[in-house]
Amino acid sequence: MKAVVWVGLVGLVACVPPQSYLGSETPAACTNSDPERCASALAERDLIDGDLDAYDDAGLRAYVQGIADRLALHAHLPHSPRVVISNHDGTYAPYANAIVVGRITIQKLGSEAELAAVVAHEMAHIEGHHATVSLFGPAADQAWLAGRRDAEGIADERAIALLEHAGYSPSAMRRALRAELEGDDDEHPPRVDRIARVSALASDRVAFEGREELLSHLDHMVVGRDTRQGIAIGSAWVVASLGLALDLGADDIARSDGDGLELRHGRSTLDAYTIGGPWARELASRLDRKETSTTSLGKLTLGMVRERKRPNDALDRLEDAVRSTLQQPLPGTWVVIVERCLAKAPCGALVLELEAHGERAHERWLGSLRTATVAELRAAQPARIVIATAARGDELHALVQKCPNPVLATTLDDPHRVVPSGESFKCTDR
Numbered sequence: 001m002k003a004v005v006w007v008g009l010v011g012l013v014a015c016v017p018p019q020s021y022l023g024s025e026t027p028a029a030c031t032n033s034d035p036e037r038c039a040s041a042l043a044e045r046d047l048i049d050g051d052l053d054a055y056d057d058a059g060l061r062a063y064v065q066g067i068a069d070r071l072a073l074h075a076h077l078p079h080s081p082r083v084v085i086s087n088h089d090g091t092y093a094p095y096a097n098a099i100v101v102g103r104i105t106i107q108k109l110g111s112e113a114e115l116a117a118v119v120a121h122e123m124a125h126i127e128g129h130h131a132t133v134s135l136f137g138p139a140a141d142q143a144w145l146a147g148r149r150d151a152e153g154i155a156d157e158r159a160i161a162l163l164e165h166a167g168y169s170p171s172a173m174r175r176a177l178r179a180e181l182e183g184d185d186d187e188h189p190p191r192v193d194r195i196a197r198v199s200a201l202a203s204d205r206v207a208f209e210g211r212e213e214l215l216s217h218l219d220h221m222v223v224g225r226d227t228r229q230g231i232a233i234g235s236a237w238v239v240a241s242l243g244l245a246l247d248l249g250a251d252d253i254a255r256s257d258g259d260g261l262e263l264r265h266g267r268s269t270l271d272a273y274t275i276g277g278p279w280a281r282e283l284a285s286r287l288d289r290k291e292t293s294t295t296s297l298g299k300l301t302l303g304m305v306r307e308r309k310r311p312n313d314a315l316d317r318l319e320d321a322v323r324s325t326l327q328q329p330l331p332g333t334w335v336v337i338v339e340r341c342l343a344k345a346p347c348g349a350l351v352l353e354l355e356a357h358g359e360r361a362h363e364r365w366l367g368s369l370r371t372a373t374v375a376e377l378r379a380a381q382p383a384r385i386v387i388a389t390a391a392r393g394d395e396l397h398a399l400v401q402k403c404p405n406p407v408l409a410t411t412l413d414d415p416h417r418v419v420p421s422g423e424s425f426k427c428t429d430r
């Protein structure tokens, strides 16, 4: 979780002149002694401009913001937190002003009340200053972990009260936990305990559920990993978000790790991944022995990553900590940054980290980089949710058999949920 990395920095921001963060002026909160909102604002810019991690759907964002606003009316907060939809899994609250909800978290939920339960849990962490409290607690030892588990239990309990005040079914908390929790870790109480506890607290009290409301907002949402960030198609690695393809040689060993690609050819290795335009320009400014050229692929910058300068004031330290959560090469690494701006999309960049032998070894890799074909761009499109209507009442696993991908559709809901005739359920388009 990104939020964890910022531990130790809140409380350090004092009055300092405006600076810039990822190419835009540092938010006012960073200069008016509101460190929680400052960190939140930096985190949001980091998500949106730093590494292409925000999910670009204004309608969905406005919908989830509306749910947060409804819950916040009864929370002990001076204002409703800002909601950002990220393009990955997981949900967290980076300080006092933001709730980041992962798109992959949303796709597994079955009603607006369940989504409200996820948002309410994070809102309870903000109310309780849990991110801040952990800053001044002990280091990550057993006592710290016990504190984390307590905070999670408190957030579950408080979320039920927030749901109830806002008119949502409190029993949605149990279903949201069931849908989202896969295994156990040291920072949360065991899954079975959390579900049992919220079940006892909420019993079966029912209020607004909003199944159709949620589903109508999920129509055409990307499902699973966003393959536009990189996918193998034929003998090429295609990054549709940038319109680029990297041809893989017959004797190249390729391994994909999340959205990134690791390639090995003889004694040369390459790591490739995408980042946002503002972050790419900052990384490029930190290169030694730099060579820049403009090509048909975009602006190419080659150089070696310089040691980061030590932050010298409080704001520097906060920014440095937020920046350290962005994907980036280690000092001393040779990189090529290919910055590219497609029509109707924010500029982004492909970073190639090189561990190459020979003076001009990067040229071999660059020689296999080209623009993607129309067919490759089409094949790289991710699967999306399509809302279907049940022709008969049945359990979900039976209804999704008519979807193009029944296995994928089954992962999007409780397979044993009974969908009445005429009601909606989630299929996919491929």
Ligand SMILES: [Zn+2]
Pocket (backbone or CB within 6 Å): 121, 125, 152, 155
């Ligand atoms: Zn939590």
